[in-house]
Amino acid sequence: MTTVAAYAAPAAKAPLERTTIERREVREHDVLIDIKFAGICHSDIHQAREGWGEAIFPMVPGHEIAGIVSEVGPGVTRFKVGDRVGVGCMVDSCRECENCKAGREQYCTSGNTGTYNAVGRDGEVTYGGYSEKVVVDENFVLGIPEGIALDEAAPLLCAGITTYSPLKRWNAGPGKKVAVVGLGGLGHMAVKLAHALGAEVTVLSQSLRKKDDGLKLGADHYYATSDPATFEELSGTFDLIVSTVSAPLDLGAYLGLLKTEGTLANVGAPEEPVSLNLFALLGGGKSLSGSMIGGIAETQEMLDFCAEHGIGAEIELIAASEINEAYERVLSSDVRYRFVIDTATI
Template sequence: MNAQTTTSVPAYAAPTAGAPLERTTIRRRPVGEHDVLMEIKYTGICHTDIARARYGLGGTFPMVPGHEIAGVVTAVGPGVTRHRPGDRVGVGCMVDSCRECDDCKADFQQFCVNGAVETYGSTGHDGEPTYGGYSTHIVVDENYVLRIPEGIALDEAAPLLCAGITVYSPLTHWNAGPGKKVAVVGLGGLGHMGVKIAHALGAEVTVLSRTPGKKDDAERLGADHFHATSDRAVFAELAGTFDLIVNTVSAELELDAYLSLLKRDGTLVNLGVPPGPSSLSMFSLIGGRRTLAGSLIGGIAQTQEMLDFCAAHGLGSDVEVISGEQINEAYERVSASDVRYRFVIDAATIPAA
């Protein structure tokens, strides 16, 4: 790919909401003063990709999904100081922000009051649509490109750019660590990383899952305990147990039941978004001075911190690598919860349309 000109590259795109993804060609901008040209090696498939491409829940079409991107720098603009050709790098959920609001200045770009520019389905500050990682190359401002340490394989690193930071941010914000009892609700793409990271932080980790068959996996990933929430007796048994509960599922939860599992001053933090409004009794909060919270990925600095932490502790995502032609099948399998625990696309298998 020529770094000096706008260039066509192969990709997989959803032409309209609900349509199968198909091979196509997209345009990538020339490498600007502070841009990095990245050859994509692997891109994870996130539930958000499916929600947007299949159900049209946010974003513009045609849509090239993918915001869990790992690869290698092939060219940089003349003003780039953070990266150089040959570096192992990643791109997550955003590729720009206003850089001027209080949140951006505090390294909380994900909460940019003027709206972060998302990696795909968004409109960049140049007025052009953004296309994600189901492609062979991407051009991104150096300030939104992360360094992937040598301690993580690129295929296992790709999902960390969304799933990893999505769980790392609340676990560290609410001080998961030695002496803390942490529960992870759900053992999917987010949940399995939540278990690994919480365990590495030194917390006592419990997995709460509707699927009894995931007990062995939970323990292999680092959980100290496993409970199947299909057994209603679990809620009485574990009442008042946890300092922190991280809910990684998007299904509707009985919030009162899960809040009852918290100790005094405990927090239930939600990462998934259920399809409809949620309800609870305020007594579930008042009774133990409990907190119901939410969290959204992390800023660029914290995402780099997460990658460094994972490399130091030998953590990567459990992945199944697929070819580009298997993307639509993978969407079906993710929707059926038939993946342990993240599909990752090998970008070398994305041929020209």
Template sequence: MITVKARAVDGPDKGFRAAEIKRRDLDAQDVLIEIKYAGICHSDIHIAHGDWGEVTYPLVPGHEIAGVVTDVGQEVTKYKVGDRVGVGCMVDSCGECVNCSKDEEQYCLKGHVPTYAGVDKYGEPTQGGYSTHIVVTEEFVVSIPDNLPLDAAAPLLCAGITTYSPLNHWEAGPGKKIAVVGMGGLGHMAVKIAHAMGAEVTVLSQSLKKKEDGLAFGAHHYYATSDPETFTKLAGSFDLIINTVSANIDINAYFSLLALDGTLVNVGAPAEPLSVNVFTLIPHRRSFAGSMIGGIRETQEMLDFCAAHDIMPNIEVISADQIDKAYERVLASDVKYRFVIDTSTM
């Protein structure tokens, strides 16, 4: 076992504190990663605050991890010391079920092992990337292309793949009209990726205060959802809507914006149930779907796509002592557009 520095929280109403946690000794197929940067995801806040169910504390969040390999197990073939690598939202799965066999480990029928707030195959609680080192089996490590800076690459391991996967699955591209609901950490990545795929992109945001940014990121159109005229003007317009907000919005109003056979995909995960009126879906054969990150193969594909198209999140790098303040600012929508922790400050 090795002891590493971290930032932990002891309860839903507690602030972060300096801590030391244990990482397992390397098994034959394990990789030891020195974490350089860790992104802050809205789901970190939900889990740390206990919004999505019971949590075991102390908790070290973080599933947007970018770093460098410092040691490998004797049977590791994919990575060597010095490689630039990342770890996303999961660190293991059964590897045997039908979904795992299709490289969709995020939908493992036995349940994938989350990077934190889970239990690994050794029966130990998993702890995340708000720390200086992590040990992960090589099958759940991805390679970060050389032209992606590590600090900017970190949020791609969640915000990037969470938006890339549904855009890829529902075939966003030339001739497709795509709307992105929300212009936060997820939303701004969805705009950049959909634009690079060749789709016509529209942002649907509560106000127009981020319009200049949205257009700079590649959106062709930008509308305020606080204006009722928006829903009248855009009725029946979109082939695909990616809803990135983690709030209980009037989802039925957004269904009305879908064209025939259009799909609205939720990637934002509000704690409260959404109320669906099926008569907003039935008349135009519309679909309501969900999507959760992506498998390891698709995550690597996403990183390579972002590298090829020079796509990176807009980030604000912070020290470990600023995590509590960063959480407050995320909840106040006061970040453009993703916080990243410099783990050298642990």
């Protein structure tokens, strides 16, 4: 075991504090990563505050990890010391079910092993990226291409793949009209990716406060959802709507913005249930769907796509001592557009 410094939530809703954790020794197929940067995802806050249900404490959040390989196990074939790598939202799965074999490890039928707030198949609790080092099986490590700065790459391991996957699944591209609901950590990546894929992109945000940013990121249009006229003007417009917000929406109103047989894909995860009059789906043969991160192969595809198109996250680099302040700012939508921890400050 190796002792490393980390920031952990000692209990639900408690401020995160500096501590130490134990990392396992490198096994046959393990990669030891010196973490350089770790993104702060809204889901870190949900879990640290038990917004999604009972959690495991102490908790070291962080599933947007970018770093450098410092050691590999004797059986490792995919990585070598010095490689630039990333780790996303999961660090293991059963690898035997239909979904795992199809490259959809995120939907492992026996449950994937989360990068933190989970119990691994070895019975040990997992701890995330707000730490100096992490040990991960090579099959759940991603290569970060040279074309992306490590700090801007970290958020791609969650925010990037979470938005890339539904855009690819529903064929966002030339000739398609795509709307992105919310311009935050997820939303700003959805805009960049949809634009790079060739779609006509519209941002739907509560206000026009971030309009200039949205247009610079690649949006063609920007509307305020607080204005009822928006829903009248855009009725029947979109092939695909990707909702990135973690607050309940009036789903019927947004379904009304879809073309016939259009899809509303949810990647945000509100803590509260939402309701829906099913006639909003029946009229027009529309689909309401969900999407959760992506498989390992698709995540690597996303990273390669981002490198090819010069895409990284828009970040605000912070010291570890600023994590608790950053959490409050995320909840206040006061970040442009992803906090990333410089782990050298832990």
